[in-house]
Amino acid sequence: MVEATPESISLSSSSLPSVSVLQQLRAATAVQHKALEARLPLTSPDLDRSTYARIIKAYYGFHVPLQHSIECFLDAATDPARQKIPALIKDLHALGLHRAQIDALPLCTDLPVIDSEARLLGVMYVMEGATLGGQVLRRIVADRLGIDADxxxxxxDVYGRDTGRLWKAFLARLADFDHPDGNPWVVDAACDTFARFEHWLDRAGVLK
Ligand code: HEM
Structure with a gap:
């Protein structure tokens, strides 16, 4: 008979410290984030205004139907504090598009499925997390292209000075949900969202 030792007991899976859903999300999406960051020309020294405008058009084409899908799942309008579409429309106008041109932009139909709270949180992790990178990108775009919020x-800079607060509020919601049965769905939806967003941007011809 093999005696249980303190070491073997402490290594049994039931006593391993559990990995939070946030840690799982970070580990599972790190490669996809790096890849997308490398392919998006937003940090390229040769970024120009027309490439930037094409990126914002493609972002609009993903965010509009995704927001609609989130609202269908919630059966309610998006939290007003997390509205992103008005900012995209404002930018597209500032970049020279008329209302009719904005309405005619192609919209993504190959979206991540949102059929549970778990999958909603996975999708939100990706799209809310992107607001953090936005803080770096807005400075680059201001320096290189002279483009600011107006x-x-x-x-x-969609959430402005509320960026940190809204991210922390999202992380609190994620931590409330954190459960071994649901976490795989959160992680799967996040990976799927990165993959579909990258595919959409690729099809729009805005990636390197
Ligand atoms: C050139 C493009 C990008 C750059 C330079 C960038 C940069 C960054 C940076 C610096 C952070 C960490 C911020 C912090 O810890 O305060 C971050 C976080 C994040 N970004 Fe990006 N990002 C880019 C594009 C994207 C895109 C397109 C997405 C998804 C649509 C995305 C999703 C995320 C997520 C989910 C996080 C949160 C990671 C976490 O803390 O768990 N990023 N990004």
Whole structure:
């Protein structure tokens, strides 16, 4: 008979410290985040205004139907504090598009499925997390293109000074949900969202 030792007991899976859903999300999406960051020309030294405008158009084409899908699942309008579409529309106007041109932009139909709170949180992790990177990107776009919140850069700073507060509030909601049975769905939805967003941007021809 093999005696249980303190070491073997402490290594049994039931006593391993559990990995939070946030840690799982970070580990599972790190490669996808790096890849997308490398392919998006937003940090390229040769970023120009027309490339930037094409990126914002493609972002609009993903965010509009995704927001609709979130609202269908919630059976309610998006939290007003987390509205992103008005900022995208404002930027598109500032970049020279008329209302009819904005309405005619292609919209993504190959979206991540949102059929549970778990999958909603996975999708939100990706799209809310992007507001953190936006804080870096808005400075780059201001330096390189002279674009600020009123001249086409509102979306990159969509939550403004509330960015940190809203991210922390999202993390609290994620921590409340955290449960071994649901976490795989959260992680799967986040990976799927990164993959579909990258695919959409690729099809729009805005990636390197
Ligand atoms: C060139 C493009 C991008 C850059 C330079 C960038 C940069 C960053 C940076 C610096 C952070 C960490 C911020 C912090 O810890 O305070 C971050 C976080 C994050 N970004 Fe990006 N990002 C880019 C694009 C994107 C895109 C397109 C998405 C998804 C649509 C995305 C999703 C995320 C997520 C989910 C996090 C949160 C990670 C976490 O703390 O768990 N990023 N990004």
């Amino acid at each position: 001249t086409g850069g509102e979306f990159l």
